[in-house]
Amino acid sequence: MMNLLGNELYKLFKTRKLYVFAAIMIIVLVLNLFRYVPGDPMVVWTFKHGQSVPLNTLDLLTQFMIIFIPILLGDSVTNEYRRGTLKLPLLRPVHRSELLGAKLAAMLVFIVIMAAFYVAAAYAVGTYYLGWGDGTEYAGRVFSTAEGIRLTLAAVALLLFPYAVYGLFVTAIAVLAGNMSLTIISALVIMTIALNLNAVEAVAPWSLAYQAAYYHEAFISDPDWNLALQRTGVLALYAVILALFSFRMFRKKEILY
Amino acid sequence: MDGNQAPPLLETRHLTKSFRGRKIVDDLNIRVMKGDVYGFLGRNGQGKTTTIRMMTGLIFPDSGDILVKGISLRKDFKRAIAHIGAIVEMPAFHDYLTGYENLALMANLAPGVTKSRIREVLDIVGLGGRARDKVKTYSLGMKQRLGIANALLHEPELIILDEPTNGLDPQGMKEIKELILQLASEKDITFFISSHLLHEMQQLCNRIGIIQNGRLLMEGDVRELTGAAGDISLEQLYFELTRS
Numbered sequence: 001m002m003n004l005l006g007n008e009l010y011k012l013f014k015t016r017k018l019y020v021f022a023a024i025m026i027i028v029l030v031l032n033l034f035r036y037v038p039g040d041p042m043v044v045w046t047f048k049h050g051q052s053v054p055l056n057t058l059d060l061l062t063q064f065m066i067i068f069i070p071i072l073l074g075d076s077v078t079n080e081y082r083r084g085t086l087k088l089p090l091l092r093p094v095h096r097s098e099l100l101g102a103k104l105a106a107m108l109v110f111i112v113i114m115a116a117f118y119v120a121a122a123y124a125v126g127t128y129y130l131g132w133g134d135g136t137e138y139a140g141r142v143f144s145t146a147e148g149i150r151l152t153l154a155a156v157a158l159l160l161f162p163y164a165v166y167g168l169f170v171t172a173i174a175v176l177a178g179n180m181s182l183t184i185i186s187a188l189v190i191m192t193i194a195l196n197l198n199a200v201e202a203v204a205p206w207s208l209a210y211q212a213a214y215y216h217e218a219f220i221s222d223p224d225w226n227l228a229l230q231r232t233g234v235l236a237l238y239a240v241i242l243a244l245f246s247f248r249m250f251r252k253k254e255i256l257y
Numbered sequence: 258m259d260g261n262q263a264p265p266l267l268e269t270r271h272l273t274k275s276f277r278g279r280k281i282v283d284d285l286n287i288r289v290m291k292g293d294v295y296g297f298l299g300r301n302g303q304g305k306t307t308t309i310r311m312m313t314g315l316i317f318p319d320s321g322d323i324l325v326k327g328i329s330l331r332k333d334f335k336r337a338i339a340h341i342g343a344i345v346e347m348p349a350f351h352d353y354l355t356g357y358e359n360l361a362l363m364a365n366l367a368p369g370v371t372k373s374r375i376r377e378v379l380d381i382v383g384l385g386g387r388a389r390d391k392v393k394t395y396s397l398g399m400k401q402r403l404g405i406a407n408a409l410l411h412e413p414e415l416i417i418l419d420e421p422t423n424g425l426d427p428q429g430m431k432e433i434k435e436l437i438l439q440l441a442s443e444k445d446i447t448f449f450i451s452s453h454l455l456h457e458m459q460q461l462c463n464r465i466g467i468i469q470n471g472r473l474l475m476e477g478d479v480r481e482l483t484g485a486a487g488d489i490s491l492e493q494l495y496f497e498l499t500r501s
Contacts, residue, residue, distance in 0.1 A: 003365040010362065014354060084349030088359075088407070091313055091343050092366040093335040255315035257346075 004094065004102035008076065012106055017075070021068050022117050028060065029053075029125040036129065049133020051145060053126025054119045055152040056138060058159065061118045062212050065111065065163045066191050070170045072110055074183035076103050077174035084257045100171070100250045107167045108160075115156050115163070139221050151220050158216040165235050166191075166212055168242035175249045211235055264327040266291045266340075266415050266447050267312065272321035274307055274471075281307045283471035285321070289449050289464075291414070294441050296462035296479075297451040298495065304471040305451040306346060309419045312449075313343045325415070339367075342413035344421065348404025352393035356384055356403050359392060360410060367411035378406040382436060398429035405436060409446075416440070417449045422457060434461055459483065459491040467498060474498050 012018060038048040047056045077100075080086040089099055136148020143151060170187045177183040194209035204210040211231055218228035267289040274282040282304045289295045299305050310316040312323050314334055323330040325337040350359045357375060364370040379388045382402040387395070395403065401421060408416045421437070422430040434457065440446045452458050458465065459479060466476040475482075475498060483489050 007362045007365055010358075011351060011354075014351075014358075084347065085351055087313075087315055087345060088349070088363060089366055090315060091338065091341070091345070092363065092411075093339045094366055095335065252317075254317065255310070257349075 001098050001102060004089065004098055005105045007089070008102050008106035009109060011076070012072075012110060015075075017072065018110070018113070021064070021114060022121075025064060025114075025118055026121050026125065028064075029057075029121055032057070032060070033125055033129045038130075047137045048130065049135075049137070050123065050125075050127030050130045051133050051135075051148055052137040053130070054122035055136060055148065055155060057122055058155060058216070059213060061115060061156070062159070062163075064114065064118065065166065066195075066209075066212065067188065068114060069107065069111070069163070069167050070173075070184040070187035072107060073103075073167065073170045073174045074177075074180040074187075076106070077171065078177050078183045079180040081253075081255065082179055082257055087255050087257075090255060096251050096253075097247050100175075100247055104167065104171060107171075108164055111160055111163045111167065115160060119152060119156055141221070155216040155220050158219055159212070161232075162208065162212040162215045162235055165239045165242065166208055168239055168246060169208060171246045172242050172249070175246050175253060205230065206234060208235075208238060263291065264324070265289055266293075266326060267449060268324040269308070269312070270322045270324065272308065272311060272323065273319050274304075274311060274316070275319055276307075281471050282311070282318075285468070285471065285473055287466050287473065287476065289415070289447060291447055292441075292445070293464050294437065294448045294462045295450065296458035296465040297449060297468065298453065298455060298458055298465055298491075299451075299468035300453055300499075303468050305453075305468060306419055307471075308468070309343070309345055309417055309449075309451055312417060313341065313345055314338060315345060339411070340414050341417060342408030342411065342415070343417040343419075344401070344404040344408055345417075345419050347423070348400045348407070350392045350400065350403060350407075353391060355389050355391050356395070356399075356406075357388040359403065360407055363407055363410055370410055374410065374412075378409045381409065381440075382406045383432075396429075397424050398426070398432065401425065401429070401433060402436070405433075405440075409440070409444075413446070415447045415449065419451050420453070421450060422452070422454065430457070437461060455492045455495050456490075465491070467495060469499055 036043065038046065045056055047053065090096065135142040135144055136151065138151060173186050174183045177186065191209050194207045197203045197207060198210045211234065215231050218224050218231055265288040269285050269287045272282055272285040273280065285308060297305055311318050314330055325340050328337040330337040356379065360375045364375055376385065379385045382405050384399060384402055384406060387399065392400065421433050425433065437448055438461065441448055450461065462479055464478055467474040482494055483491055
C-alpha cells in the first residue's frame with residue numbers, strides 16, 4: 001500500500017497540475033486584493049489587515065477545492081482508465097482496493113498541500129497589499145495575532161474533512177465515468193447546483209457544498225457543539241456510503257482500455 | 258493427468274464471458290505448458306483480447322476459472338498474477354515520465370526488483386540508451402519493447418502478449434520476434450501470444466490454439482499439425498478449419 005501511495009505521489013509531483021493550481025491560487029488572491037478597499041459597501045469582506053485574509057477568505061479555498069479535486073481524480077482514476085495506464089499496477093500483485101486506497105490517500109495529501117499553500121499565499125498576498133496589522137478580525141471580533149493564527153489553522157484543518165468527503169464523492173463519479181471530462185463536468189454541475197441550494201434551510205444541513213463552505217464555523221470562535229456533532233455525523237455518513245460505493249464499483253469495474 | 262506431471266503453467270477451464278447478451282468467449286479450455294511459445298490465433302473480434310483480459314484479471318469471467326501453476330486467479334489473485342508478465346492491447350505508459358521512471362514505478366510493486374534489474378531489462382530489449390527519455394518521444398516499436406521490459410521486470414515464468422506486432426513496421430516486427438525467441442530459449446520464459454498473423458505465428462510458436470466465435474476450434478503442436486517438413490502451412494490449416 002505504501003509503495004502504491006509512493007507511486008501516486010511521484011506522479012502527482014511529476015505532472016504540472018500541482019504547480020499550475022498553486023499559481024492559480026496566487027493569481028486569484030492578487031486579483032481579489034490588489035484593489036480591495038476595507039469598508040467598500042460593494043464587497044462582502046470587511047477585514048482591514050493581511051493577517052485576517054486567510055481566515056476570512058476560506059470560501060475561496062473551498063471554491064478552489066471544488067474545481068481542483070475533480071481535475072485531480074478525473075486524471076488519476078478516469079483518465080488513467082481511458083489511457084490504459086490504470087492496468088499497469090493491476091497486472092502486478094496488487095488488489096484493486098489497495099490501488100484505489102492509494103489514490104484516495106494521494107488525494108488527501110494533495111488537499112493538505114493545497115490548503116497549506118493557500119494559507120501561506122493568503123498571508124503573503126494579504127500582508128503585501130494590506131500590511132500585517134495588530135490583530136485578526138473574524139465574525140465581528142478582533143483576536144490577538146497568535147489566537148488568529150491558531151483559529152486560521154484550526155478552521156483549515158477542520159475543512160479538510162468536508163474536502164476529503166467531496167473527494168470521495170468525486171471518486172464515486174470517476175469510477176463510473178468513461179472519460180475525464182464527464183467526471184469533472186458532473187462533479188462541478190452537481191456542486192454548483194448544491195451551492196445554489198445552500199440558502200434553502202431544509203436542504204443546507206444535508207448538502208456537501210454547504211458543509212464544504214461552513215463546516216468549520218460550528219467549531220471555531222463561538223463553538224456550537226450540537227451543530228458540530230450534527231455536521232460531523234452527516235459528513236461521516238456520506239464518507240462511509242461513498243467509500244463503500246466507490247470501492248465496490250472499482251472492484252467490479254471491467255478494465256477495457 | 259499423470260500424478261507426477263507438473264500442472265500446466267496456464268490453464269483455462271470452461272471460461273465463458275458475455276457482453277450485452279452476446280457470448281464473446283464460450284466454454285474455453287486452453288492448456289499452456291512450461292516452455293511453450295503458444296500462439297492464440299483467430300481473426301479480429303473472435304475473443305482473443307477478452308480471453309487475455311480475463312487471464313490477467315482485468316475483466317471477470319461469467320463462469321469458469323483460470324489457473325496459473327495450478328493457482329486459481331479468482332481465488333488467489335496476488336499469488337497467481339505474480340507468475341505472469343503481460344502486455345494487454347497496446348502498451349500504455351505515463352508519457353510524461355521516462356522509460357526508466359515508468360519501470361521504477363512498476364518495480365515498486367514487485368518485491369525484490371532492484372534498480373540494476375530495471376537497467377538489465379532495458380538493456381535486454383535494447384532501450385538502455387533511451388531509458389532517460391520521456392515515453393512521449395518513443396516510437397510505437399519502442400513502446401512495445403518497453404512493454405516487454407515491464408513484463409520481464411519481476412522475472413515471471415509466463416509472459417502474455419496481445420498482438421505484440423500490431424502497428425509495427427517490418428523491422429519492428431522482426432525485432433520483436435527475435436526478442437521473443439531469444440527470451441524463450443535463453444531465459445526459459447513461456448509465452449502466450451495472441452495474433453491474427455498466421456505466418457508470423459508459424460515461425461514463432463511450438464503450439465497453437467485457434468479460436469473462432471469464442472470457442473476453441475483446435476489446440477496442438479505446430480509441427481504435428483503442419484507436418485515436420487512444413488507440408489501444410491498454418492494459413493492453409495487455419496482456413497480449412499474455420500471454413501468448416
